[in-house]
Amino acid sequence: MLYTKVKLKDGSVVRAGIQANNTYAVCGECGKEIPIHLNEVFSADNADPLDADIVCPECTRKHFAKQKPSMEDIVLLATAICRLGYSKQILRLYDKFGISAIQELRTQDYGAYAEALLSAVSDRN
Numbered sequence: 001m002l003y004t005k006v007k008l009k010d011g012s013v014v015r016a017g018i019q020a021n022n023t024y025a026v027c028g029e030c031g032k033e034i035p036i037h038l039n040e041v042f043s044a045d046n047a048d049p050l051d052a053d054i055v056c057p058e059c060t061r062k063h064f065a066k067q068k069p070s071m072e073d074i075v076l077l078a079t080a081i082c083r084l085g086y087s088k089q090i091l092r093l094y095d096k097f098g099i100s101a102i103q104e105l106r107t108q109d110y111g112a113y114a115e116a117l118l119s120a121v122s123d124r125n
């Protein structure tokens with residue numbers, strides 16, 4: 001079993017086992033706690049899984065409400081969601097939108113695709 005070890009002020013040591021469903025990150029914008037699926041984060045193709053810059057779905061939605069997503073935004077969003085461990089959900093969305101790569105997405109579908117990506121993340125919480 002992997003675990004984290006933290007020494008408290010009183011000198012006692014707390015060990016907490018790292019499991020599939022007990023690891024969290026904090027949104028870089030609002031500070032909300034987001035569950036992270038470590039197994040998938042480490043099996044995904046991440047340059048550095050411990051250095052993921054994480055923004056919660058709500059903050060990302062607010063951002064896209066102000067400014068329509070571009071292909072670059074979609075790619076960044078899909079990459080970020082992959083890093084959070086949702087690669088299977090992203091592949092399912094490819095089928096739903098009838099594409100085999102994000103670049104095949106039509107401009108008019110960008111908004112719907114971004115929303116579908118964010119919903120895939122929210123549903124699993």
Ligand SMILES: [Zn+2]
Pocket residue numbers: 027028029030031032055056057058059060
């Ligand atoms: Zn947030």
